[in-house]
Every structure is written in structure tokens, then in C-alpha cells.
Amino acid sequence: MPDIDLPAKLAVSPTGTLAGGNGVYTKHLADMSGVYRDTAAYEAELTERGGDALVYRVESQDYGPHSGALTIGTSTLLPGRVGDEFAVTRGHLHAISDRAELYYCLSGRGVMLLETLDGRSEAFELTPGEAVNVPGEWIHRSVNVGDEPFVTLFTYATDAGQDYQLIADAHGMRSLVVADGAGGWKLRENPDHTGYRRA
Amino acid sequence: MPDIDLPAKLAVSPTGTLAGGNGVYTKHLADMSGVYRDTAAYEAELTERGGDALVYRVESQDYGPHSGALTIGTSTLLPGRVGDEFAVTRGHLHAISDRAELYYCLSGRGVMLLETLDGRSEAFELTPGEAVNVPGEWIHRSVNVGDEPFVTLFTYATDAGQDYQLIADAHGMRSLVVADGAGGWKLRENPDHTGYRRA
Numbered sequence: 001m002p003d004i005d006l007p008a009k010l011a012v013s014p015t016g017t018l019a020g021g022n023g024v025y026t027k028h029l030a031d032m033s034g035v036y037r038d039t040a041a042y043e044a045e046l047t048e049r050g051g052d053a054l055v056y057r058v059e060s061q062d063y064g065p066h067s068g069a070l071t072i073g074t075s076t077l078l079p080g081r082v083g084d085e086f087a088v089t090r091g092h093l094h095a096i097s098d099r100a101e102l103y104y105c106l107s108g109r110g111v112m113l114l115e116t117l118d119g120r121s122e123a124f125e126l127t128p129g130e131a132v133n134v135p136g137e138w139i140h141r142s143v144n145v146g147d148e149p150f151v152t153l154f155t156y157a158t159d160a161g162q163d164y165q166l167i168a169d170a171h172g173m174r175s176l177v178v179a180d181g182a183g184g185w186k187l188r189e190n191p192d193h194t195g196y197r198r199a
Numbered sequence: 200m201p202d203i204d205l206p207a208k209l210a211v212s213p214t215g216t217l218a219g220g221n222g223v224y225t226k227h228l229a230d231m232s233g234v235y236r237d238t239a240a241y242e243a244e245l246t247e248r249g250g251d252a253l254v255y256r257v258e259s260q261d262y263g264p265h266s267g268a269l270t271i272g273t274s275t276l277l278p279g280r281v282g283d284e285f286a287v288t289r290g291h292l293h294a295i296s297d298r299a300e301l302y303y304c305l306s307g308r309g310v311m312l313l314e315t316l317d318g319r320s321e322a323f324e325l326t327p328g329e330a331v332n333v334p335g336e337w338i339h340r341s342v343n344v345g346d347e348p349f350v351t352l353f354t355y356a357t358d359a360g361q362d363y364q365l366i367a368d369a370h371g372m373r374s375l376v377v378a379d380g381a382g383g384w385k386l387r388e389n390p391d392h393t394g395y396r397r398a
Contacts, residue, residue, distance in 0.1 A: 004315055004317075004319070004334065004337070005334035005335070005336075006321070006334070007311075007313050007321050007323065007331055007332060007333055007334060007337060008331065008332040009325075009330070009331050010329065010330040010331065010332065011328060011329050011330075012303065012329070012330055013328065014328075061332060063332075063334060066297065066335070067297050067335075068293075068295065068297030068298040068299055068335040068356065068359075069297075069334060069335065070299040070300070070301055070332060070355075072330065072332050094267075096267065098265065098266050098267030098268075099267040100267055100268050100269040101269070102269055104303070104352060112206075114206050116203055118203075122205070122206050124206065124208045126208075129210060129211050130208065130209065130211070131208070131209040131210075131211055131271065131352075132207065132208050133206060133207040133260055133262075133269060134206055135203065135204035135205070135206060135207075135262060135268065136203075136204070136265070136266075136267040136268065137203045137204075138203070153330075155301045155354050156269075157267065157356065
């Protein structure tokens with residue numbers, strides 16, 4: 001048996017702060033190259049806002065990838081658009097693909113976009129108090145379709161890991177979450193998507 | 200690969216309602232025989248309130264115990280005391296003991312009481328927005344130390360299971376959470392506790 005981990009108390013703020021966490025990472029506009037399909041709009045955003053403009057921030061707490069351990073964290077995705085595509089996280093399939101993940105919305109308005117390797121697709125809008133159980137085998141990405149930061153509390157088995165390359169190799173997810181021209185969102189097929197191929 | 204589960208959207212209320220769930224269970228006063236150390240006070244409560252008085256209610260959503268699957272749920276523990284012992288859940292160690300669990304407080308004021316087989320002990324007070332990452336190997340129980348229902352959102356690997364008998368066999372957890380006489384709580388050693396012995 002490994003040494004027993006000590007329980008961790010966390011204070012979770014609807015603004016995305018996680019007191020008691022031990023990890024933070026941020027993604028900036030320059031990190032999102034290749035993520036949005038409207039390259040011209042992305043380049044214009046880069047010029048206007050600069051590559052170091054924040055896109056999202058993740059705070060988390062874990063113990064390392066012991067069997068059975070959970071990573072707990074907050075994801076804060078700022079509002080914004082690139083052309084008509086709403087701000088997104090990179091998205092991932094878990095490297096151990098049967099691992100599930102919980103997302104619970106703390107503030108803002110977002111969409112959890114979910115796709116399988118074999119072509120299934122789901123999109124769930126999340127507002128505060130709503131959650132989604134993302135089962136194994138589902139590629140998933142957060143999308144901010146509101147005007148405020150979209151903040152979620154998440155949990156997954158630490159050993160799950162993340163495969164981000166799968167989406168990049170497929171030239172993006174199958175569906176894009178875009179403005180519907182009436183203040184809402186809709187799905188549009190990504191014309192560049194080449195299908196998922198697991199390495 | 201098993202059939203892929205469909206993502207589940209859940210609406211989590213601070214009152215403990217879980218829309219989108221597929222399981223509910225309740226524990227009533229008659230189910231709590233042997234849990235509180237003050238037997239006379241427990242018997243008096245039974246006489247006064249009846250065995251069918253609700254102690255706690257759990258709503259949950261899961262897919263069955265596939266590897267990697269998560270159970271998500273809400274636990275609503277009503278306020279109350281038996282003698283000077285605050286209302287508690289039965290408490291458990293996961294049957295697969297390395298499995299962790301997240302508890303996130305949605306409303307009320309409670310304590311997560313945590314003990315290891317080898318004698319370590321922790322007690323974390325939780326108010327709304329506070330959470331605890333309960334690592335593997337920790338026996339844990341919720342305690343309501345407030346005047347309102349203590350409601351938490353929880354998640355654990357579905358295959359974890361629960362061992363409730365361990366606590367019963369030890370004549371209760373090592374520590375009791377009792378009224379401190381000044382409106383708060385304190386820990387007191389359980390004189391009946393015989394140590395944990397895993398079957």
C-alpha cells in the first residue's frame with residue numbers, strides 16, 4: 001500500500017478560485033492556434049488582443065496518479081468569440097479512455113460538447129447548479145456561450161490523463177458551437193473534421 | 200469495450216434534489232440502531248419521533264460499475280441530535296479501499312469525519328462552497344452540526360462500493376461529533392470503539 005494521502009479541504013469560489021489546490025495552469029490566445037476553424041478571425045484576434053490574452057484557467061488539487069485517486073478542480077473559461085465560434089477549451093479524451101468526469105456549473109452559461117470516436121454527438125447547456133456525468137469514451141470540450149466567465153467544478157480519476165492530440169489530428173471536433181445570430185448558440189458541422197483516429 | 204454510456208445531464212438543487220438521477224435511498228431512525236452511542240437517548244427518540252422519521256436521503260446517478268464510471272449524487276442529512284451526538288450518516292470505507300470521493304457542500308453546515316484503519320483522524324467542517332477530497336483508505340461519515348439540512352454533492356468511482364460493516368464491527372467510529380455546550384461541536388472519544396478490523 002502506498003502512504004495514505006491526507007484528506008484535503010478545498011474552498012471553491014464561483015469565480016473559479018480553488019483555495020487548497022496545488023496546481024494551476026492557464027491557456028492564452030497564442031496557445032489556441034489551430035483550435036478555431038476561422039483562421040482569419042483568429043489571426044485578427046491575435047493582432048488585436050495579443051497572444052497573451054487569457055482564454056481559460058484551471059486550478060486543481062491532486063495527490064499524483066495513485067490508483068483510485070481523484071483530481072478535483074475548477075475551470076474558468078472566459079467569454080468571447082473568434083468569428084462566430086464561441087470560446088472553447090482544447091478538449092480531450094482521457095488517455096485511459098474509460099475514465100468518466102463530472103462537471104458541475106458554478107457560474108456563467110456554457111455548453112459541454114461531447115463526441116465519440118464512432119460518430120456520436122451530444123451538446124448540453126449548463127447553467128449554475130447543472131452538471132454532466134461525462135462517461136468514458138466521450139471526447140469533451142467546454143464552450144462559453146454566455147457573457148460571463150463559464151466556471152465549472154470538475155472531478156476525474158487522476159490516472160485518467162488527457163489526450164489532446166486526437167482532436168488536433170482530426171482538425172477539430174466534428175461540431176462547432178457557433179452564434180445563431182439571435183443571441184444564442186447552435187451546432188454547425190466542422191468542414192475540416194477528418195474523423196478521429198486513435199494513435 | 201462495453202456499450203458506450205450516454206452522457207447524463209443533472210440538475211442539482213441546494214435542497215438535495217437531483218433531477219436526472221436514477222437512484223434514491225433513505226435512512227430512517229429505525230435504521231440507525233447501534234449507530235449512536237447513547238442508547239437511552241436513541242430509544243427515547245424512537246419513541247418520540249417514530250422509527251420512520253427521516254434521517255438522510257441520497258439521490259444518485261450511475262451507469263453500473265463499469266471500470267472508470269462515476270456515481271454522482273446528493274446527500275441530504277437532516278439536522279438533529281441524539282443526546283449530545285449530532286445526526287450522522289452510517290459512514291463507510293470503500294469496499295475497494297483505494298477509491299477516493301469528492302464531497303462538495305451545497306447547503307447547511309456539517310463535518311466530514313475521517314479515520315484510517317491505523318488510527319489517524321481528521322474532521323473538516325464544511326459550509327456551502329467548501330469541499331473535501333477524501334482519499335482512498337479513509338473511513339468517512341457526514342455529520343450535521345447545523346440547524347438546516349446538510350446537503351452535499353458527491354462523486355466516487357462506481358466500482359468502489361461501500362463497507363458499512365467495518366464501523367458496526369468496531370462499535371462505531373473512534374471519534375464522536377458532539378455538542379460543545381456553546382452552540383458548536385467538538386470531538387469526543389467513543390468509549391465503545393474497539394479498533395477497526397478489516398474482514
